[in-house]
Amino acid sequence: MSSVTLRAEQALLGALLTQQKNEHTAAMRLLEATDFGQRLHRHVFTAIQELRTTEPHLNGPGLVDAVAERIGSEPSTVQALADSAPAPAHADAYAQMIQTAAFRREIADASQAFAHNIATTSTSPADVSIEPGPAQAPSDSVTTAEDPHRARLLAALERQVEIYSTLANTPDTLTQTPANPSPDPGTITSTTPRSATAEPELVSSTDTPDRPQDASVGERVRLEDELLADLLRNPDQSDVLATFVADSTFTSGQRREMYQTILITAHAGQPIDDVIIAWQVELQRAANRLNHNTSPAPEPPTIPGYTPGAGTEPDLVYLTRLAATETPRTAIEIGQRLVTEDMTKLLRENVPQPKAQYTPQPHPAAARSAGLQRRAATAQPVRRPSVIPLDPSLKPPAPTSSETQRPTPRTER
Secondary structure, X not given: OOHHHHHHHHHHHHHHHHOOHHHXXXXXXXXXXHHOOOHHHHXXXXXXXXXXXXXOOXXXXXXXXXXXXXXXXXXXXXXXXXXXXXXXXXXXXXHHHHHHHHHHHHHHHHHHHXXXXXXXXXXXXXXXXXXXXXXXXXXXXXXXXXXXHHHHHHHHHHHHHHHHHHHHOOOHHHOOOOOOOOOOOOOOOOOOOOOOOOXXXXXXXXXXXXXXXXXXXXXXXHHHHHHHHHHHHOHHHHHHXXXXXXXXXXXXXXHHHHHHHHHHHHHOOOOOOHHHHHHHHHHHHHHHHHOOOOOOOOOOOOOOOOOOOOOOOOHHHHHHHHHOOOOOOOHHHHHHHHHHHHHHHHHHHHOOOOOOOOOOOOOHHHHHHHHXXXXXXXXXXXXXXXXXXXXXXXXXXXXXXHHHHOOOOOOOX
């Protein structure tokens, strides 16, 4: 059983323990005790069903004490379950998750048992029991290789086992590995109440003990976490964010997945909290593995000092941390800041900058006009000499005697 399914069981039981009788009739009607994967949860659910019938007036602490007494456990164990519901109003969604996980487990187990019996017996496939039994030596008379129908049926059953086992169980890389392995599901153990967990601080998923986080990178990651935290708490902003914040704005594949999943879930009108989003991410990843979808995700913005994929938190741990984080700004405001930073960085890298020695030169006509205006403004006025009027009584001087005796030159023809 995956950790997300286990968390959904805890969330549903917490909702049933804290709400009134008639608020979750759909969840009570959909489920049976056998749908729960852990024995403690089966006992608690059965006790709640019985007490809702015999003592319908019980609720709150009285119901917690009555359930603890009926299953023979400590009240603190049941109270921890009561405190583990992130959103009691989403009980019906948790019930659907539990029912789906139970169906997958049942199909996977039945297909595996049927395939085992077909592979180890020589009888007709129609006569093979789906109940698991001791392994039998295959008969020499009929083998799978000699019976094409048997081979196709076996391949189909093995495919069903692969599909439903993949959907019902999450790889270790996607879930948190507990420090102390949980005991056998048949034992009754206490769970950590949600309210008892100290609210964690926002930290960068790229922080490592050996490498201090660059300040600009830490600020960027913190803003991305704040955006997702506020969007998780107020998903009504998703329609606006989808118009200008692309998934490539986020600097890790995990954050891009969370952002896309929240937008899709909100657009479908489904309830949203950390458990539901973790479940949706798990479904999508399982489907991608089954379809061998290996298409590369869009490249994140280039940030100095950022190492993609370093120190990624498990999905459920990451979402639980975001759900407990208070943000001073809305997701839309943070999205505007992130997009502005990305566009500024993109323009700085791609638009050529002018050289330091370059001085813009004006147009020749404009320069000529400016020069004439400058010259006209600085030119000194021209001083004209004063004119002295002539005395009308003055006469030109008389010619001298030498000038009168000079012979007149003759012109020969």
